[in-house]
Amino acid sequence: MRIGIVVLCRYSSSRLYGKILKEIKGKKVLEYICDKVSRVKGIDGFCIATSVEKDDDAIERFCKKNNVNIFRGDLNNVSKRFYECAEANNYDVIVRINGDNIFLDKDLxxxxxxxxxxxxxxxxSNVKERTYPKGMSIEIVRKDVYEAHLKNMTSDYYREHVMPYFYDNEKLFKTMYLYNEDDSCKGIDLALDTQEDFNTVTKILSLTTKLHYKYNYKEIVSLYKKINDKQI
Known part of the structure; x- marks a missing residue:
C-alpha cells in the first residue's frame, strides 16, 4: 500500500496573489511546506499538485529547481486534480494538504x-468541528474510494473543495474524526490566506529559535498567542 501526500496549491490565489512562492526569512512558503511533508513518517512520497495555467509555471520552476515531484491538472476542478495526481504517482492512500498550511505539524x-x-x-479527518487550528488540517482517503465517488462530485462546491462530499455522506464510509482534547486551540486561524495572515506568519517565524519543522502545533499556537497578546 503506497501512501502519498498531495499538496494542492496555485500561484493565482485570489486573496494573496503568488503567496505560495512569497519569501519569509529567506525561504519560500512552498519550501517550508516541502521541508515538513518530506519528514512525515509512513509515506512513500509527496507531490505538489498545481494547475496547467501559465501562472503556475512559476511553481513548476520551483519544483524542478528543488527536485520536488509535481503534477499539473485542472485549475477549477480541484477534486479531479487531486485524484489524478494520486493516480499518476500510484498512491493507494492520499493525504491531502493545502498550500496555505505553512504551519502543518509533521508529527500530527x-x-x-x-x-x-x-x-x-x-x-x-481532523477538520470536523475544528478542534485543531485552521491551517493544520489533515484529511486522508483511500484512492479507490475517492475514485468510486468522484463521478458524484458534480457541484462546483465539491469540485473546488475536494473533501466536503465525504462529510456530507459520512455514513457511506468507514470514517474516523480526530479531536484535540486541549480546547485552547479552538478558533485559532493559522492558515495563510491574506496579506494580514502573511504578516502574522512572518511575526511568528521571527520568534522561532530552532529549525521550523521541529515546532509542533502547540508551540506554534503559543507563539501566535504571544503576538496577539502583544507580548512582543
Missing part, C-alpha cells in the same frame, strides 16, 4: 496516518 500527520492504517479506514 504521521500519527494520523498510523491511525488510518491501524483502523483500515476509508476516510480520516
Amino acid at each position: 500527520i504521521s500519527d494520523a496516518i498510523l491511525k488510518f492504517k491501524e483502523n483500515n479506514l476509508d476516510f480520516l
Whole structure:
C-alpha cells in the first residue's frame, strides 16, 4: 500500500496573489511546506499538485529547481486534480494538504496516518468541528474510494473543495474524526490566506529559535498567542 501526500496549491490565489512562492526569512512558503511533508513518517512520497495555467509555471520552476515531484491538472476542478495526481504517482492512500498550511505539524500527520492504517479506514479527518487550528488540517482517503465517488462530485462546491462530499455522506464510509482534547486551540486561524495572515506568519517565524519543522502545533499556537497578546 503506497501512501502519498498531495499538496494542492496555485500561484493565482485570489486573496494573496503568488503567496505560495512569497519569501519569509529567506525561504519560500512552498519550501517550508516541502521541508515538513518530506519528514512525515509512513509515506512513500509527496507531490505538489498545481494547475496547467501559465501562472503556475512559476511553481513548476520551483519544483524542478528543488527536485520536488509535481503534477499539473485542472485549475477549477480541484477534486479531479487531486485524484489524478494520486493516480499518476500510484498512491493507494492520499493525504491531502493545502498550500496555505505553512504551519502543518509533521508529527500530527504521521500519527494520523498510523491511525488510518491501524483502523483500515476509508476516510480520516481532523477538520470536523475544528478542534485543531485552521491551517493544520489533515484529511486522508483511500484512492479507490475517492475514485468510486468522484463521478458524484458534480457541484462546483465539491469540485473546488475536494473533501466536503465525504462529510456530507459520512455514513457511506468507514470514517474516523480526530479531536484535540486541549480546547485552547479552538478558533485559532493559522492558515495563510491574506496579506494580514502573511504578516502574522512572518511575526511568528521571527520568534522561532530552532529549525521550523521541529515546532509542533502547540508551540506554534503559543507563539501566535504571544503576538496577539502583544507580548512582543
